[in-house]
Amino acid sequence: MERDQQYVLRSVEERGVRLIRLWFTDVLGKLKSVAITPAELEAAFDEGVQFDGSSIDGFSRVHESDVLARPDATSFELLPWATQDEPSARMFCDIQNLDETPFDGDPRQVLRRNLNEARAEGYSFFAAPEVEFFYFASGDPSVGKPQPLDSASYFDLTTADVSSNLRKRTIHMLEAMGIPVEYSFHEDSPSQHEIDLRYTEALDVADNIMTLRLVVKKIAMDSGAYASFMPKPLNGVQGSGMHVHLSLFSGDANVFHDGSDPYGLSEAGRQFTAGVLRHARETTAVTNQLVNSYKRLSEKSEAPPYIAWARNNRSALVRVPVRRRGKPSSARIEYRSPDPACNPYLAFSLMLSAGLRGISEGYELPAETSTNLHELNHHERAAMGIEPLPRSLDEALDVMESSELVRASLGDHIFEWFLRNKRSEWSQYQSTVTPFELERYLPTW
Amino acid sequence: MEPLLVFPDPVPPELAQTLDIGGWAWKAAVDVAAARADEPADGWVGAIVMAGSDLEPALRFCRSVHNGEVSVRSLLLLINGGHLQSLDPHHDLFDDFCLHPFHPQELEIRLKHLFRRGGQTDDVELIEYGPLAMNLETYQAAIDARPLDLTYMEYELLKFLAAHPGKVFTRETLLNRVWGYDYYGGARTVDVHVRRLRSKLSEEHANLIQTVRSVGYSFGRSRWG
Numbered sequence: 320m321e322r323d324q325q326y327v328l329r330s331v332e333e334r335g336v337r338l339i340r341l342w343f344t345d346v347l348g349k350l351k352s353v354a355i356t357p358a359e360l361e362a363a364f365d366e367g368v369q370f371d372g373s374s375i376d377g378f379s380r381v382h383e384s385d386v387l388a389r390p391d392a393t394s395f396e397l398l399p400w401a402t403q404d405e406p407s408a409r410m411f412c413d414i415q416n417l418d419e420t421p422f423d424g425d426p427r428q429v430l431r432r433n434l435n436e437a438r439a440e441g442y443s444f445f446a447a448p449e450v451e452f453f454y455f456a457s458g459d460p461s462v463g464k465p466q467p468l469d470s471a472s473y474f475d476l477t478t479a480d481v482s483s484n485l486r487k488r489t490i491h492m493l494e495a496m497g498i499p500v501e502y503s504f505h506e507d508s509p510s511q512h513e514i515d516l517r518y519t520e521a522l523d524v525a526d527n528i529m530t531l532r533l534v535v536k537k538i539a540m541d542s543g544a545y546a547s548f549m550p551k552p553l554n555g556v557q558g559s560g561m562h563v564h565l566s567l568f569s570g571d572a573n574v575f576h577d578g579s580d581p582y583g584l585s586e587a588g589r590q591f592t593a594g595v596l597r598h599a600r601e602t603t604a605v606t607n608q609l610v611n612s613y614k615r616l617s618e619k620s621e622a623p624p625y626i627a628w629a630r631n632n633r634s635a636l637v638r639v640p641v642r643r644r645g646k647p648s649s650a651r652i653e654y655r656s657p658d659p660a661c662n663p664y665l666a667f668s669l670m671l672s673a674g675l676r677g678i679s680e681g682y683e684l685p686a687e688t689s690t691n692l693h694e695l696n697h698h699e700r701a702a703m704g705i706e707p708l709p710r711s712l713d714e715a716l717d718v719m720e721s722s723e724l725v726r727a728s729l730g731d732h733i734f735e736w737f738l739r740n741k742r743s744e745w746s747q748y749q750s751t752v753t754p755f756e757l758e759r760y761l762p763t764w
Numbered sequence: 765m766e767p768l769l770v771f772p773d774p775v776p777p778e779l780a781q782t783l784d785i786g787g788w789a790w791k792a793a794v795d796v797a798a799a800r801a802d803e804p805a806d807g808w809v810g811a812i813v814m815a816g817s818d819l820e821p822a823l824r825f826c827r828s829v830h831n832g833e834v835s836v837r838s839l840l841l842l843i844n845g846g847h848l849q850s851l852d853p854h855h856d857l858f859d860d861f862c863l864h865p866f867h868p869q870e871l872e873i874r875l876k877h878l879f880r881r882g883g884q885t886d887d888v889e890l891i892e893y894g895p896l897a898m899n900l901e902t903y904q905a906a907i908d909a910r911p912l913d914l915t916y917m918e919y920e921l922l923k924f925l926a927a928h929p930g931k932v933f934t935r936e937t938l939l940n941r942v943w944g945y946d947y948y949g950g951a952r953t954v955d956v957h958v959r960r961l962r963s964k965l966s967e968e969h970a971n972l973i974q975t976v977r978s979v980g981y982s983f984g985r986s987r988w989g
Contacts, residue, residue, distance in 0.1 A: 322868060323916035329903045334911065397913040443950065494963035497915065519956045571935075571950040648952075 323392040324364045331357045331408065334397060338407040341368060341388045342529070343414055344426050346377025346733055347608070347740070348662025350529050352409075353388055363390055367415060377736045378414075378424045386422050388412040394526060399495045400537060411526050423732035426664035430522055433668045433728060437675060443568045444671050447501065447518040447651075448528055450659050451559035452535060453552055454482040454510040458545035465552050467510035468544055482510045482544075489538045490514065496534070498527045508556045518564070521671065525663035528561075532659070550607070550658035551614040558615030560622055561659040564640075565670060566651040567591065576650035582630065582639050582687070583650055589684040592628060592637055592652050594677020595670060596685070599626050599636060599656070601722035602669040603708050604715035604741065605729075606657035610748045613711050615658060619693040623655050626706045627688035634692040636708070656708060665729060665737075672728035713745045767791045768879065769799055769811040769836060771825050779814065779842070781944045782868045785920070787927060788875065796828040807835030810879040814842040814864065819850055826857035838878045842866060891926045893984050895969060898923055907969055914964065917943070921957050925973060925983035934980040954981070 331339065339360055341353045353370055355363055367387035372378030378386060390410040401407040414425035421428040437444055455465040468482045483505055490500045499517040506513050514535075516527055532548060539546035551558035567574040567587070575588030584592070607616060616624045619634075628637035638653040657666055676682075685704065692700060700707070709715035716738060719725050726734045766789065770779070773792035783790050790812075793799035799808075811829060815822035822841065829836045841858040843851065844865075851861070860878050862871055891898040898905045903919060905912040914922065921942050925933070933941075935951030943953065958981055962970035974982050 325869065326903055326916040326919065330913075333902050333904050334913075393915060393917065395915055399913075443952070445952065494966070495913070497918065497960040497964055499959045499963040517956075517959055520953075523956070568950060568952055571952065 327392045327395045336408050337405045340409040341412045343412045345375045387415040423730045430664040430668045441569050444521045446521050446524045447564040449515045449562040451513045452548045455545045469509040486512045521667045528663040548659040550612045561657045562655045564651045573648050573650045576647040590677040591674035593682035593684040594674045598673035600718045604719040606666045610712050624708045625692040766809045769808040771813045786872050799834045811836040811839045819847045929984035932976045932982040
């Protein structure tokens with residue numbers, strides 16, 4: 320048995336842990352959990368925990384529905400919200416087939432495979448996400464439009480900013496779980512908040528995003544409120560995005576850094592950026608996977624629907640931050656279209672694959688776009704060679720379907736299941752009569 | 765603690781790693797002459813002799829120890845399973861043996877049993893520094909008597925740093941000593957774990973681990989500063 324597994328067994332015993340939650344993620348990016356007792360832990364390390372995957376989104380197969388959850392001992396954390404008399408802990412799992420080969424439907428394995436491929440070329444992939452979300456009074460759509468906590472007469476007894484208080488408690492809990500927070504603040508919109516996580520390797524980042532979404536929701540729920548990562552929950556108010564900062568390291572060297580370049584970007588950095596941009600249309604169905612995602616992308620603000628890059632241009636898809644001198648390790652690019660309702664394992668897989676394709680094929684980076692792209696019409700943008708991102712989930716799925724890069728990165732199983740699932744979501748949406756239509760057409764026609 | 769003698773030199777990486785992680789000081793010797801040259805004033809506390817595919821060089825080394833050419837208090841022999849048969853007539857040459865490839869934990873237990881018996885050396889089971897306490901037997905850590913929930917690597921990193929207060933380590937050294945020699949990922953891994961540790965130590969105690977600019981990290985206060 321590995322030392323880190325021994326460590327987990329010992330900690331479980333010493334801390335009197337009663338329940339160990341084995342976490343994994345379905346193809347749509349929802350966190351799932353199988354709970355085991357300490358008595359089952361050693362066997363879980365040795366043999367894995369077998370369960371029926373047929374009810375998990377994206378896990379079903381034709382011949383065999385059982386899979387094995389293999390706990391990753393390095394991800395063992397006590398859950399800070401568990402009660403004193405019943406401590407519990409979690410570990411992320413990798414999912415295997417019964418013959419112990421990696422299960423193709425497991426998003427974490429997909430990211431692991433892509434990171435290993437990058438590693439074989441000498442690269443490690445680091446990322447830092449900026450996660451936005453709203454606090455509402457309720458998550459029940461039947462009570463009407465979501466009410467932001469700040470404006471709802473919700474906590475009448477308190478005068479302080481209730482939602483900022485929730486955010487602070489969230490950050491303490493994240494830090495207690497070893498997830499360092501870089502910044503956090505109140506966003507422009509009522510009850511909208513942002514939490515920026517520190518740089519780490521992409522697999523840990525994806526795990527951290529899964530943990531963050533749970534912790535944010537949990538803390539809100541404990542106060543009787545509701546936190547939402549829905550990309551565009553309110554009309555006329557900026558939606559929630561998840562800008563991600565990306566960089567590649569080769570050993571200790573930041574591959575993107577070149578101090579002599581006016582943008583501070585190396586050849587490989589430019590090629591990676593070119594790859595991310597060139598394949599952006601193909602990867603959007605995954606980075607923005609909801610019908611609702613495209614309502615955020617159509618707003619004229621922080622959500623950039625145009626495939627361009629710049630140093631300081633909020634309308635560009637990729638921002639190359641201007642860096643202080645003498646910090647080569649912080650060279651990075653910021654990819655601004657993803658939203659916090661994506662599956663982070665799949666989204667990071669595609670960003671990495673697209674960027675590495677740029678490097679391996681030696682893509683050329685187009686010129687920087689410093690004009691505000693929102694102010695141009697589509698003829699002017701077309702004249703500049705600037706394409707828009709897909710405007711709907713439907714269009715995004717069409718582009719994704721013809722992408723050999725996305726298929727290779729996700730693997731056939733997830734690629735095909737995702738398209739089937741999302742096509743069906745789109746067709747349900749398309750055949751639904753919306754409040755917009757009723758309000759607009761019923762009085763007139 | 766006085767170093768252990770390890771034969772042969774170079775020491776296989778998995779053995780070096782296990783010794784380092786276990787916090788053992790050691791010195792490798794290429795032959796008997798080297799072992800004698802480096803011999804501490806009152807002899808070696810212990811020796812680990814590792815046999816390769818040929819058992820004979822290791823046995824020769826053991827015989828020299830047995831004959832008193834090198835002074836060693838206890839000797840642990842590492843052999844592979846194929847040599848078990850031929851070990852029979854040589855029982856007097858070693859105090860304990862362990863099969864190679866070894867299980868790091870088994871080796872650790874045997875080393876402790878053999879070389880720390882009778883309080884010959886200080887058996888560090890507890891590290892205490894200011895508000896921090898670490899119990900190395902139970903893998904538990906606490907700050908201000910509040911339990912710290914650490915992952916294995918966070919625990920190992922904190923243990924290593926706290927065992928050497930005031931000493932500055934480069935990221936490379938930490939990577940080698942805590943993660944092991946074949947760890948992929950570079951010194952950024954160290955930064956990431958230090959950040960995680962600091963966030964768990966909470967703001968109040970985050971400065972227990974200090975960044976030493978353009979060098980690396982140190983724990984606590986230097987005894988010189």
